[in-house]
Amino acid sequence: MFLLPPVPGVPVYLSLGIVLPAQGHELMGWTGSIFYSVAIGLMLKLGASAMQQKLVGERLSHIVKVRQFVGINSRFIKAMRLVLEKDGLDLAKVCILIGGPDWPTSVLCGILRLPLLQIMLGTAPIVFLIMPTCMSGAFLYMAFLETDGNPDFPWSATVSTITLTLTAIVQFGSMIVAAYYVERASANSDDIAAIPDDLEVKEVDDEEEHLRRCYQTATQWEAMPWLPKISLGASLVFIVTSSYMVQLFSSYCFTPHTLTDSIAENLDGKVSNLFLPLGWVSVALFGVSCTLLFLFMTWGEKKALQLVNESRGSSRVAPDDIQVSAEGTEVRLHSYGLSSLSFDAFHNVDS
Incomplete structure (x- = not known):
């Protein structure tokens, strides 16, 4: 599960603490089974970090999408690079390895070709989060x-609350300290500026930003036909209804x-x-809402691609220069000193 970018560590460690002692306390006792779950959690964390670094960061660093997902050109990641590329282990590097975002940090270490053993040693103090x-x-x-x-065990509920509080202190404390060192590194503007942008990633970022702004233009409410409006409105009504049903009548919804x-x-x-x-x-309402939203987004992406393809005929059009009406789209190329170009971007709504 650690290999999935959205999965955080704490729910995994909490589940280990429930499942393994429940099954192993008769064989190893409660103390032994708890320490066993801590050891398994540490092994999972270090193993996942090593795989993310060596198999994803190093082996797949030639894939632009991987480098883009890490955010290789962002100021935050560049500041992390300044800290991680320093020789040896210091407090700043250890705090980033523990308190930084799991997947991007490990993959970034692989992209930078950092020594695996050093990174594993710097990640090992995560045990102070795993244990509580x-x-x-x-x-x-x-x-x-x-x-x-x-x-x-009448005392266990109280102790569980205390250890959960300790978990929160360790987790948020490491995140705050990591953010402090990253912010301190990012204050060195000259060092940040000295790190060149990944040109391939920058090109993809620019294209996606252009597509995103075209999507915003194409999905302006006053410019959309009636069918996408109905789809978006119905999706909103269904998801709000589903949410209120679950919140207000949960005892009638779930066992x-x-x-x-x-x-x-x-x-x-x-x-x-x-x-x-x-x-x-x-x-069911939630599923219908997601389906309608997916259909709306698919339509919007199609119309955004039409804007992009039309603009490529002469030069890239800044989305700020695109004005949309319900009948069609007028692309004004004032930024490039070109004449205006009009085309119908919303024909064949059902196609």
Whole structure:
């Protein structure tokens, strides 16, 4: 899961703290199983970081999209480069390796061809985040254990809250310290300016920015035909309705189920039993809303591409020079000293 860019570490560590001690406490005891979950969490983190660095950052650095996803030309990433490219390990580098964004940081280390062993050593202090998180999960599970209606560990809920607080302090503290060192590095304007832009990434960024602004132009409300307007409006109504149903009538939408509950016991072994009839309605509304939004965005992207393709006939048109009407699009090329060009950008709405 760590290899997926959107996946953060804390939910993984918390799940390890719940699942592994629940299954292993009879064999290793509670203390042993908690430390085992911490060790597994550390191995997963270091293994994922190594794979992101060597397999993605180094092996796929020739792919423009990978470098673009990292944000190789952004001031933030350039400031990180100034810190990470320094020889040896210091507090600033360790804080960035721990508190920086997981996927971009590891992939950036691979793009920069940094020594793997040094990066692994700098990432190892992440154990101070993994340990309280796994402990929180274990104590949370222990809080639900009962014998004859009496809790087996009446103190565990309180301790779980304390360790969760400690987890938050460590996580946000490392992020703040990392942000401080990145900000301090970015203050060196001369050093930042000395790092050249990746020209391939810059070209793609410029093209996507041009397409994005053309998309904004093409999807102006007063310029859109009635069908895209209905699609966007219906999508909004459905998602708002679904959200209010879940928030205001959650007890009528879902069967009560916590992270430590058993699917076999609480839901009769079927995940679908989590949803009550009204819950299925809210899910259906959510699905319809997403579908309508997807159709609208597909239409908008098609119209934006039409604007881009038309502008390529003479020169790139700045989106600020594009004026849209409901009947068509008038492209004014004043920035280039050219004559005006008119074309119909919204024909064949259903095509």
